[in-house]
Amino acid sequence: MLVSLQWLRELVSVEPACLDPAPLAERLSIAGFEVEAIEDLAARAAGVVVGHVVQRDPHPNADKLSVCRVDVGAGEHLQIVCGAANVRQGLHVPVALVGSTLPAVGLTIKPAELRGVASSGMICSLRELGLDDGSDGIAELDRLLTSVPPLGTPVGPLLGLDDQVLELAITANRPDGLSMRGIAREVAALSGGSTTFPAAAPVVAAVPLAAAPADREAIEAGGLFSLTALDGLKVRPSPDWLRQRLERAGVRPINNVVDITNLVMLETGQPLHAFDRDRLGALTGGTPEPASIGLRQGRSGEAFVALDGQERTLSDEALVVTCGDHPIALAGVMGGLAEAVTEATTAIWLEAAVFAPQAVRRSARSVGLRSEACSRFEKGVPREITLAAADRAVALLQELAGARVEGRWLHQRSPSPQPPLPLRRDALHNLLGPIVVDGEAQDLDDERITATLEALGCVLEEGEEGWQVRVPPERAMDLKREVDLIEEVARLVGYDHFAAHLPDPLIPGGLEPAQQLERRLRRALCAAGLQEIVSLSLVAAAPGRVPLANPLLADYGHLRDNLHQELLQAARRNLQASLPGFWGFEIGRVFPGGAASGEER
Incomplete structure (x- = not known):
């Protein structure tokens, strides 16, 4: 997980030094969140x-x-x-001065002579600044910026290269x-701050999804499936702030519709997917109806072309979303290329769903495909946040793409409220012991306990x-007991x-008579040669x-019931290696006659 500190500062209210x-x-x-790397984006354009x-x-001397x-x-x-085809007189460009280094391409700028002409500096492309835009030419600041600042101004802040990004290793x-919200809560709890999230988006009313009984059963195995219909969209490039957030998180910007679904995934942890409604209509021979959407296992030999353009052959381990029984997405992993949002898209179905982690893991493994979405579904996505994330995406689509909401269809498993967990003061103090404050040991006060848990989102x-x-x-998976x-x-x-509270005085231990x-x-047998x-201890x-x-292995799937057999095997190997003999012993535990507890021999 790549975490932008600029984005984090917008979500956490804390002393600035706490976010250094x-x-x-x-x-x-x-x-517990191991930081594997810290990248200073400013270094890309120093x-x-x-x-x-x-x-x-x-x-x-060169054409x-x-x-x-x-x-x-x-x-x-x-x-x-300069070797770029688009360089021309009157253009404002990023210039790397002599002595600067471009880490994105591993190049240090030095005075040089190219085909007999001296060159002092380098006119840069976005790729050379670590901002690959898919073009081969130099960056044209007149097109990239609303207004060009004075000559000699550092380019980094103008292109969003003024941030630091932490790469975190996330455990299962x-x-x-x-999600950025989850990391924000963690930082707030660690630093004594508070979180400031965007206001909840207006709720889109939902009606039941008229799915077939088999589809409803498959949906309930995961928990929830919803479709939100929007039309009147204008697909275009995303604004700079949105593109920069995605790039810092390691996600390639596509267009405003797809980028919004990715932004909400990074913000909340809930993957979303947008289908082009008109292209879905081509599968059903007319305007698609929500009832045509289904969820089933793939069929052996069934072909599916994912968004990456590769055709894959499905098996019955793959869980697919269908429209008119045609697979349109590998559920929880990746959508199909034929139904993807393009510049011509004007209407979409926004999918917000929760799929069973085991089903997503099997699907991804069966086709050899990994994605940002499946990495989240495999760890578990709480369905309580799914519709709120869809509402957030709808609000952004209305703001940035001019979308109009037509309706929402929903089917979900009956909710099962989670009872509150008891937390006793005595249990906490007895287990953790006192903390040291100004050299004195004292119990953790109630205010500190409540502030820590409330920062995590607990009530x-x-x-x-x-x-x-x-x-x-979001924490229901790992916070299940008082402990x-x-x-x-x-x-x-x-x-x-916390202060150490070991027994005082400490009494050294010793070997029991059987251990002595x-x-x-052992010493006597070794002394005898x-x-x-x-x-x-595992045998056939x-x-x-x-x-x-x-x-783990079929040949080592049982507990041994004797020691002499392995001693005889060792002697046999020695004799086969032309050694004169074998003198050995072993003291260990065996499990004779089905005794799982074992006995020493």
């Missing part, structure tokens, strides 16, 4: 300034090169040899870490013995803040042996 990259990375790593091409002449005189606001014009039990109701805690849906809440308090307060006897026996061996199947419930 290095200290924040250390605190997140200690709290030493790159706004320049103006005042003259452009053909290179005397594809140009000799440019560029004004960078430093008095004397620079002579730069923390799906909330794959607490105080009682005589403690609290009743309602866990936010889980206690662990969260310890993790976020910091284990190093075993050690003397025998060599101790240690063999695996045989009558009377205890089987494992889930063995």
Whole structure:
């Protein structure tokens, strides 16, 4: 998960120093979100300034090169040899000065001579600044910026290269870490701040989705499936702020409709998908109806072309979304190319659904395809946030694409409210012990406990013995017991803040008589010239042996019931290797006659 600190600052109200990259990375790593890298985007454009091409002449010795005189606001014009086809007189361009380094292409700018003409600097493309826009030419600031600043102005902030990005490793039990809201709550809890999320979008009213019984059963296995119909869209490039947020998160911008679905996924953790409604109509021979949407397992040998343009052959392990029984998406993984949003799209169906993690994992594995969506569904997406995320996307589509809402269709499994978790003061203090404040040990106060849990999104109701805690849906997977809440308090307060409360005085331990006897026996056997061996306790199947419930290998799927067999095998291997003999012993646990507890021999 790539986390933009600029975006994070908009979601968390905290002292500015708490969001400095290095200290924040250390605190997140200690709290369980390992920071694998910190990227300073400003380094991509260090030493790159706004320049103006005042003259452009053909290179005397090369047809594809140009000799440019560029004004960078430093008095004397620079002579730069450029190979871009779109360079021309009067253009404002990013210029890398001599001595600067472009990490995106691994290049340090030095004075050079190209085909007999001196060159001092480099006119840059967006790709050379780490902002690949798919073009081969140099960046034209007149087109990219609403107004061009004075010559010599650093280019980085103008193109959004003034941020730091943390790369976090997200563990399987923390799906909330794959959303900016989840990371914002974590940072707020660690730093004593509060979260400031965008206001909830207006709720779109839903009517029942008239799906077939088999489709309803498949939907209920995941939890929820909804379609929101929108028309009147104008598909165009996204505004700069949206494109920059996606790029910093490692997502390639496509167009405003697709970009909005990706933005909401990054913000909330809920993947969304937009289908071109008219292109779906081509599958059904007319205007598609919500009842034509289905959910089923793939058929062996069925072909499916995903958004990446590759045709894949499906199997019955793949879960697919269908329209008129034609597969239009690999559920929870990737949509189909034939129904994708294009510049000609004017109406869409916005899918917001929850699929079972196991089903998504099998689907992705069956076709060898990974995506941002499946990485979230595999860890678990709470269906309580699904419709709110769809409402957020609808509001953005109305704002940025001029969309009009036609309606929403929904089918879901009957909700099962989660009861609150009890959290007792005595249990917390007995398990964690006191914290050290100004050199004195004292119990963690109630205010600190409640502030920590509320920053995570928990709702607490105080009682005589403690609290009743309602866990936010995003944390329902890993906060299921009282001890889980206690662990969260310890993790976020910091284990190093709690005092040690070991027994006093400490009494050293010792070996039991059986352990002492075993050690003397080992020493005696070794002194007699025998060599101790240690063999695996897992062996092949045989009558009377205890089987494992889930063995890794078939040849090692049972517990051993003797030691002599492996000793004989060792002796046999020695003899086959032309060694004169074998003298060895082993002391270990065996499991004779189905005794799963085992006994020493």
